[in-house]
Amino acid sequence: MSTPTEVEELPETTEKEPSGSSIAFTATLVLLVGLALFGRRLFNAWFTDDGIRTWATMFVGVTVQALPFLVLGVLLSAALTAFVPASFFAKALPKHPALAVPVASASGVVLPGCECASVPVSAALMNRGVTPAAAIAFLLSAPAINPVVLASTAVAFPGQPKVVVARAVTSLAVSMILGWLWLLTGKGGSWLKMPKNRHAHDDGKFEVFRSAMLHDFLHAGGFLVVGAAAAATLNVVVPRAWLDHVAGNLLLSVLILGLLAVLLAICSEADAFVAASLTQFSLTARLAFMVVGPIVDVKLIALQTGTFGPKFAVRFAPATFVVALLASLLVGWWLL
Amino acid sequence: MKRNVAGLVIVFVGAAMVQLATSGTYLRYVKPGMRWMLLAAGIVLVALAVTDVLVKSRQDHGHGLPRAAWLLLVPIFALLVVDPPALGADAAQRQSPVAAKPAKPVEPQGNAYWGDESHGPRPITVRDYSVWAVWEKDTMQGRSFQLTGFVTPAKNGVWYVTRIGLTCCVADGTAFMVEARGQAAPPKNQWITVTGKWAEPTKRADGDVAALTVDTVKPVAAPANPYE
Numbered sequence: 001m002s003t004p005t006e007v008e009e010l011p012e013t014t015e016k017e018p019s020g021s022s023i024a025f026t027a028t029l030v031l032l033v034g035l036a037l038f039g040r041r042l043f044n045a046w047f048t049d050d051g052i053r054t055w056a057t058m059f060v061g062v063t064v065q066a067l068p069f070l071v072l073g074v075l076l077s078a079a080l081t082a083f084v085p086a087s088f089f090a091k092a093l094p095k096h097p098a099l100a101v102p103v104a105s106a107s108g109v110v111l112p113g114c115e116c117a118s119v120p121v122s123a124a125l126m127n128r129g130v131t132p133a134a135a136i137a138f139l140l141s142a143p144a145i146n147p148v149v150l151a152s153t154a155v156a157f158p159g160q161p162k163v164v165v166a167r168a169v170t171s172l173a174v175s176m177i178l179g180w181l182w183l184l185t186g187k188g189g190s191w192l193k194m195p196k197n198r199h200a201h202d203d204g205k206f207e208v209f210r211s212a213m214l215h216d217f218l219h220a221g222g223f224l225v226v227g228a229a230a231a232a233t234l235n236v237v238v239p240r241a242w243l244d245h246v247a248g249n250l251l252l253s254v255l256i257l258g259l260l261a262v263l264l265a266i267c268s269e270a271d272a273f274v275a276a277s278l279t280q281f282s283l284t285a286r287l288a289f290m291v292v293g294p295i296v297d298v299k300l301i302a303l304q305t306g307t308f309g310p311k312f313a314v315r316f317a318p319a320t321f322v323v324a325l326l327a328s329l330l331v332g333w334w335l336l
Numbered sequence: 337m338k339r340n341v342a343g344l345v346i347v348f349v350g351a352a353m354v355q356l357a358t359s360g361t362y363l364r365y366v367k368p369g370m371r372w373m374l375l376a377a378g379i380v381l382v383a384l385a386v387t388d389v390l391v392k393s394r395q396d397h398g399h400g401l402p403r404a405a406w407l408l409l410v411p412i413f414a415l416l417v418v419d420p421p422a423l424g425a426d427a428a429q430r431q432s433p434v435a436a437k438p439a440k441p442v443e444p445q446g447n448a449y450w451g452d453e454s455h456g457p458r459p460i461t462v463r464d465y466s467v468w469a470v471w472e473k474d475t476m477q478g479r480s481f482q483l484t485g486f487v488t489p490a491k492n493g494v495w496y497v498t499r500i501g502l503t504c505c506v507a508d509g510t511a512f513m514v515e516a517r518g519q520a521a522p523p524k525n526q527w528i529t530v531t532g533k534w535a536e537p538t539k540r541a542d543g544d545v546a547a548l549t550v551d552t553v554k555p556v557a558a559p560a561n562p563y564e
């Protein structure tokens with residue numbers, strides 16, 4: 001990678017920055033420009049091991065793949081926060097939380113994107129007064145049943161429309177079940193860190209939009225990096241050969257492919273192709289892979305920890321995983 | 337994190353994305369279709385940071401910006417310092433060379449598609465060859481092919497002509513490998529074009545591996561998009 005782009009764009013920031021005297025700012029700037037200019041020469045003897053380089057490729061790859069979707073997500077969530085009045089959601093969703101859940105699940109169809117986009121958007125929904133149960137249902141259904149994902153599933157499993165139907169039905173069911181589960185158990189619970197309420201300032205809508213986007217991107221971006229590092233590590237460390245030993249047993253294979261989906265953190269638009277290539281497994285096990293992937297994986301757990309707090313993530317991820325596996329078994333037995 | 341430092345970090349992340357998209361380096365990590373998404377996201381980020389500096393009303397709301405944002409410098413560090421290469425032999429060695437059974441019936445069937453042999457070896461992707469040589473033996477038997485890929489060495493002098501297939505990004509990279517017989521192995525990761533005849537697949541505990549009896553090996557430059 002050559003460096004001119006970074007160097008060109010820097011002066012814009014530095015010239016107009018009134019508090020440029022800040023030590024942290026100067027240190028960061030020097031560090032970054034220094035790395036851009038001399039980093040490769042200084043460190044070129046350090047990172048020569050093949051394994052480390054493969055890891056770095058995976059890590060950068062997952063980050064680069066997910067960042068545009070994260071930007072899309074924070075853009076949408078900032079727009080929701082700044083430009084859509086809270087009263088809109090009060091009117092659009094049924095008053096009773098138990099009824100709002102299925103409506104929110106079904107509206108997941110409209111957000112075309114990876115799972116990274118849905119975390120900031122559902123945080124913005126909670127922020128706008130949408131009941132957490134409905135926001136959770138949306139969080140789980142949006143990355144799994146949007147048109148892009150369903151279309152790629154149809155392409156990956158040609159001539160097998162039942163796989164697409166099974167995926168949509170299972171993902172929708174899981175999102176509603178978890179929404180209702182939240183109503184039963186989590187209501188009033190203190191372990192969901194409500195996303196900060198940012199619309200209180202009278203700064204004007206554009207200012208709110210900008211602040212929300214800046215804050216959300218920095219926050220979610222940091223956690224995305226943690227998730228990408230975890231996914232890269234597991235990708236390099238877990239040998240794919242051990243999969244073949246478990247393919248025969250239905251329950252075990254559903255569990256193993258579910259776990260694999262958590263560990264590999266493949267984005268929801270691509271996981272159908274990976275599932276299609278795991279031909280030694282039954283369709284039910286591959287359904288579990290496609291249902292679990294978009295709603296719980298290492299990258300998402302990191303993002304949710306950052307957005308909703310560790311106490312939430314530590315309960316939510318296992319619950320989602322178990323419900324997703326049970327639903328996949330049931331639907332697989334019924335449809336596939 | 338201070339607001340001006342945050343702006344700096346965002347500018348760097350955005351600029352890195354624009355740089356990846358415009359230089360073509362992004363092809364090492366994601367599919368060609370991601371180019372415009374990357375470019376757009378990079379420009380949005382740079383614009384976000386620049387407007388944040390331009391707008392005068394900088395009322396710092398008491399609380400700073402999230403400290404997690406420092407982590408965004410890690411991928412920047414990786415890009416600038418490690419300069420991660422495209423996936424190669426090391427990634428392929430971590431996978432099994434066995435080609436999975438295709439989900440749909442294999443595409444070209446019968447002699448009409450293949451034409452006659454008078455034009456010399458038929459160029460074919462490593463991905464297609466690795467699958468068809470195992471699952472479409474009858475059509476492939478006795479024919480000559482030309483493959484381009486990199487060298488993945490294995491034990492006992494066995495080596496494979498390899499391409500990595502991506503569906504989304506390198507995290508789902510799948511190695512397609514064809515065992516090359518009859519020639520000594522070129523250096524690991526060397527890109528080559530080989531010609532040769534279909535050979536009976538090698539039996540392994542986990543399945544069959546496509547094979548080719550190689551006539552010629554020619555070193556070539558790595559293609560712009562290393563994936564299939």
